[in-house]
Amino acid sequence: MLLLLLLVTSCAAIPQNLSEKMFTFPQETNTAHVRLTTSRQNLQAVTVCFRFFSDLKREYALFSLAVPSFYNGFLFYKNVNSFAVCVRNAESIFEGLDFKLNKWHSVCGTWSATPGLVQLWLNGEPSSRKFTSSGSSINGPIIIALGQDQDSHGGGFDAKQSFVGMMSDLHMWDYKLSPYEIRKYMNDRGYAKGNVLNWNSMDFQIIGRVLIENKQIAFQ
Numbered sequence: 001m002l003l004l005l006l007l008v009t010s011c012a013a014i015p016q017n018l019s020e021k022m023f024t025f026p027q028e029t030n031t032a033h034v035r036l037t038t039s040r041q042n043l044q045a046v047t048v049c050f051r052f053f054s055d056l057k058r059e060y061a062l063f064s065l066a067v068p069s070f071y072n073g074f075l076f077y078k079n080v081n082s083f084a085v086c087v088r089n090a091e092s093i094f095e096g097l098d099f100k101l102n103k104w105h106s107v108c109g110t111w112s113a114t115p116g117l118v119q120l121w122l123n124g125e126p127s128s129r130k131f132t133s134s135g136s137s138i139n140g141p142i143i144i145a146l147g148q149d150q151d152s153h154g155g156g157f158d159a160k161q162s163f164v165g166m167m168s169d170l171h172m173w174d175y176k177l178s179p180y181e182i183r184k185y186m187n188d189r190g191y192a193k194g195n196v197l198n199w200n201s202m203d204f205q206i207i208g209r210v211l212i213e214n215k216q217i218a219f220q
């Protein structure tokens with residue numbers, strides 16, 4: 001029994017190489033999500049990049065990072081007509097970025113505690129640089145949920161904010177990527193993989209109906 005437990009525990013800890021794979025979120029629920037784990041507990045700067053595909057017309061959460069003191073520690077949120085990024089519960093709205101349904105989009109968000117600006121990149125185009133939260137780091141045990149919006153540390157999901165679609169190539173860094181590095185990510189050409197989360201070596205847990213499938217098209 002103990003041996004089995006050890007075996008299960010050690011299996012769960014082996015990261016998977018998700019190269020050429022995607023997560024499919026096929027259904028609106030208040031449960032299905034992918035939980036990502038990192039031992040990092042103090043981030044002075046963050047870059048998160050991923051690609052996603054959806055035909056949802058309502059709002060939804062894509063990437064939700066919570067710490068006990070901030071449920072929206074670092075959040076990517078799609079509103080009906082704009083994007084939002086929250087850092088330590090402070091929200092910036094990004095208007096007028098070129099977004100279409102039923103297409104793969106590459107998105108990156110950057111933030112650093114000094115000077116506290118957040119910027120979104122969508123398909124190679126930079127947004128305005130906006131102030132969110134400065135001075136303090138994102139601090140505490142981190143829980144990341146893909147496909148749901150955390151309204152508590154690890155839960156508090158709402159089906160009307162859930163993601164339905166596909167997601168791939170997720171990376172997270174503990175520094176602000178340069179525009180040159182972001183361009184390499186957008187073009188999917190030899191970019192440096194995430195040093196906090198790495199799609200090619202991912203520690204994760206699937207909760208509910210989320211599937212790992214082969215990527216369907218080449219990204220441009």
Ligand SMILES: *[C@@H]1O[C@H](CO)[C@@H](O)[C@H](O)[C@H]1NC(C)=O
Pocket residue numbers: 017018019200201
């Ligand atoms: C993941 O798989 C890809 C494609 O097979 C390979 O190029 C890459 O080196 C692998 N990465 C790791 C960290 O195993």
